[in-house]
Amino acid sequence: MSANAVEAILEISPTNDDTRPVVRFLQGPHLLGQTPFVAGKTLVEHAFEAGVEIPTNCTSGTCGACMVTLMLGEVPLPDPLPPGLDDFLVEEGARLGCIGRPTGDVDIDIRPPL
Numbered sequence: 001m002s003a004n005a006v007e008a009i010l011e012i013s014p015t016n017d018d019t020r021p022v023v024r025f026l027q028g029p030h031l032l033g034q035t036p037f038v039a040g041k042t043l044v045e046h047a048f049e050a051g052v053e054i055p056t057n058c059t060s061g062t063c064g065a066c067m068v069t070l071m072l073g074e075v076p077l078p079d080p081l082p083p084g085l086d087d088f089l090v091e092e093g094a095r096l097g098c099i100g101r102p103t104g105d106v107d108i109d110i111r112p113p114l
């Protein structure tokens with residue numbers, strides 16, 4: 001097989017890295033870091049892997065110290081909502097990093113929505 005043929009195959013064959021969901025952390029338009037999605041890990045755990053710090057306190061969904069804003073993707077909410085969230089904040093995209101577990105590709109602004 002020629003070198004050109006190998007290059008052509010590589011171009012049309014995505015690697016695992018190209019298709020694996022990614023958790024990205026931003027501050028406004030600035031990308032702070034990203035890491036591959038791992039099922040079951042929280043946003044705070046993903047942030048740690050990405051070299052991004054999300055402040056925490058209670059780590060149980062109560063205090064709101066870890067509140068971030070979901071920009072893209074899915075981070076399911078517990079029912080009932082934990083004390084650190086309310087319906088208005090959720091409508092604005094708020095999620096709690098200590099208990100929020102993404103389900104795939106997500107973009108997270110590390111700041112709270114308000």
Ligand code: FES
Nearest residue numbers: 057059061064098
């Ligand atoms: S650290 Fe308190 S709600 Fe997440």
